[in-house]
Amino acid sequence: MDFSLLSQALPLTAIICLVYSATRYELREKIVRSALVMFAKTIVFLGVLYLFLIWFSR
Amino acid sequence: MTDPRVPLKNPVIAALLAFVCPGAGHYYQGRKFKAAVFSAGILTLFVWGMVLGHGQPVYSQLILRSSSTLPQLSQKTPPQKFSWAYAAQVLVGAPAWPALLQDFRFRRDADTVNFLSAPLESEFTGRLIVNSVRGDQHRHITGQLSIVPGRPEGGRTVTGTLTTTDESGDPLTLNLGGQIELGRRVFGSPLREFSCRVLSEDPEVPAGRVEGSVERGILNWFQAPLDTNELDRLNGNLSRQFDVACVFTWIAGLLNLLAIWDAAQGPAYGYGDEQPEEPEKKPEPGKQPEPEKPAAAKS
Numbered sequence: 001m002d003f004s005l006l007s008q009a010l011p012l013t014a015i016i017c018l019v020y021s022a023t024r025y026e027l028r029e030k031i032v033r034s035a036l037v038m039f040a041k042t043i044v045f046l047g048v049l050y051l052f053l054i055w056f057s058r
Numbered sequence: 059m060t061d062p063r064v065p066l067k068n069p070v071i072a073a074l075l076a077f078v079c080p081g082a083g084h085y086y087q088g089r090k091f092k093a094a095v096f097s098a099g100i101l102t103l104f105v106w107g108m109v110l111g112h113g114q115p116v117y118s119q120l121i122l123r124s125s126s127t128l129p130q131l132s133q134k135t136p137p138q139k140f141s142w143a144y145a146a147q148v149l150v151g152a153p154a155w156p157a158l159l160q161d162f163r164f165r166r167d168a169d170t171v172n173f174l175s176a177p178l179e180s181e182f183t184g185r186l187i188v189n190s191v192r193g194d195q196h197r198h199i200t201g202q203l204s205i206v207p208g209r210p211e212g213g214r215t216v217t218g219t220l221t222t223t224d225e226s227g228d229p230l231t232l233n234l235g236g237q238i239e240l241g242r243r244v245f246g247s248p249l250r251e252f253s254c255r256v257l258s259e260d261p262e263v264p265a266g267r268v269e270g271s272v273e274r275g276i277l278n279w280f281q282a283p284l285d286t287n288e289l290d291r292l293n294g295n296l297s298r299q300f301d302v303a304c305v306f307t308w309i310a311g312l313l314n315l316l317a318i319w320d321a322a323q324g325p326a327y328g329y330g331d332e333q334p335e336e337p338e339k340k341p342e343p344g345k346q347p348e349p350e351k352p353a354a355a356k357s
Contacts (some may be wrong), residue, residue, distance in 0.1 A: 005302075008110075008302060012103070012306065012309070015099045015100075015102065015103055015313075016309065016313065018095055018099055019095060019096060019099045019100060019313045019316065019317065020313070020316065022092050022095045022096065022317075022320070023316040023317060023319065023320040023325065023326060024325055024326050024327040025325050025327055025328065025329065025330035026061065026063070026064055026089075026092075026324070026325045026328075026329045026330050027329060027330030027331055028091050029330075030330030030331070031091075031092075031095070031330070
């Protein structure tokens with residue numbers, strides 16, 4: 001696994017989720033909660049996609 | 059419709075401020091948490107991209123170039139095209155605006171090719187080409203260049219020295235003179251192409267040329283138009299890191315577009331404390347829905 005790319009992808013995803021959620025809602029708690037849920041969903045989706053591609057490239 | 063609890067103030071001013079600097083529009087509206095999120099998130103992403111790309115992912119014009127001969131872009135109006143990546147980057151606002159100024163300076167600056175207007179002292183990196191009866195000999199050298207124009211008002215001929223070391227590591231001073239080849243003053247690369255003849259006053263140092271590059275000041279290369287050769291050099295040196303840097307700056311600009319929209323129109327999904335609507339009850343299969351009872355007549 002390329003950890004240098006991971007160290008860039010994780011903060012990038014976090015920033016995108018937080019800024020995107022901040023443009024959807026006004027309440028601080030709702031923004032943070034929505035960003036956390038979106039971050040978790042994105043990471044799980046990308047992780048599954050990554051494993052899927054590794055499995056296919058074997 | 060925007061929730062009345064969201065203080066939009068003057069939405070046009072807020073949107074303009076959000077465009078100038080991420081978060082500024084929300085700060086003007088008093089939405090300080092959002093201002094902090096937008097300015098920290100978007101500016102961090104943009105600056106991070108600039109650092110990863112060694113300050114060169116943002117440029118408004120790409121010059122099309124096929125040959126790699128000296129000097130850089132001697133044509134006054136070289137063929138160029140608008141960089142569509144800049145359409146996303148410019149949305150970040152003021153941090154990406156220097157590219158427009160540099161494009162203006164680049165177009166105005168064609169006369170600086172092969173022209174030295176003031177004494178130049180700089181690090182030199184390149185090669186020494188020595189003419190000999192057995193053919194030209196090339197050697198990589200680095201050193202300190204010091205040249206002055208032949209005339210006080212500047213010109214294409216110079217005199218000066220290049221202090222370097224010979225193959226055994228001993229100090230070596232090359233006398234330079236004659237016409238120079240010098241890249242544009244304003245161009246999107248920290249390296250400015252340079253070439254000059256080596257004079258043969260000293261019989262120990264055979265005549266030849268030095269070809270390479272000198273330093274270009276940051277104000278003359280930051281966000282300035284660059285060419286396809288410089289892009290090749292960046293991709294060769296930084297590889298995938300340069301692509302990641304470009305993507306970071308694009309995403310920063312696109313995220314600020316959402317922030318500008320939020321400053322003008324408010325949050326897209328509402329305030330955030332709305333209760334979800336209850337789904338309508340569907341009738342069970344086989345059962346007729348009960349007819350609504352008529353309201354009892356008031357006696």
